[in-house]
Amino acid sequence: MTPVAGTHYLAGPVIAFAVIAGLALFLRWAFRGEPRRRPAADDGLLTRVATLSGRESALALRAVLSDAGIRSTVRATGAHRAEVLVFPEDADRARVLASSFPAG
Template identity: 70%
Template sequence: MPIGAGSSLHYLVGPVIAFVVLGLLALFMRWAFGTGYGRDRVRRTATPPADDGLLTLVATLSRRESALALRAVLSDAGIRSTVRCPAPHRADVLVFPEDAARARSLAAIFPGN
C-alpha cells in the first residue's frame, strides 16, 4: 500500500469530528434549555405578579412563618389556602373566592398581623 503525504494525520480525523459534534451539541443544548439572560429576565423578576388567577388575596404578613401559621388556622376552618412570598419580608395568603369572606374574618382576628 502506498502511503500518501497526508495520511500520517488520519488518526486525528475521528477525534476532531467527535469534538466538533460534541461542541455543537453543547451549544444547541445551552440555547434550547438556557435560562434566558438579559432585559427579559430582569423585567420578569422586578415586577410583582399582577394576576392571582383563581385566588383572592386575604392577608399580607411581614414574615413567612406568620403566613404559614395563618394558613394552618385557615386549614383548621376547612379553607384551602396558599402562601406566596413576592418580596423579602412579605408573605401573601391567598384563598379561593368562595372562601374569601370567612378567611378575611379569621385573618382579622389572627394575632400574627
C-alpha cells in the same frame, strides 16, 4: 491527489469535538438564566388573599382560616414577606377574615 499519510485518523476526533462543541453552545443558549425570560409566579388554582410581613404572621392567619373551615397555604415570597393562598371558592370569606386580622 492522495491524502497526506495519517490525516484520515484525525477526521474522527475532529468531527466528535465539533459535535460536542456545537451541543455545548446550543445548550448554553437554550438554558441561559436570564431573569426576564422566567415566567411570573403561577398560583395555579389558588388565589392570594393576604401578603404579610413575616412567615409567623402568615401561619397565624392560616390558623384563623383553618378554624373557619378554609383550606389555605403559605408561600414565602422574600426574606420578610409571605403570602396566604386559598381556593377561589373560599377567597371572599378568607379576605373578610384577613382584613380583620391584626397582623394584616
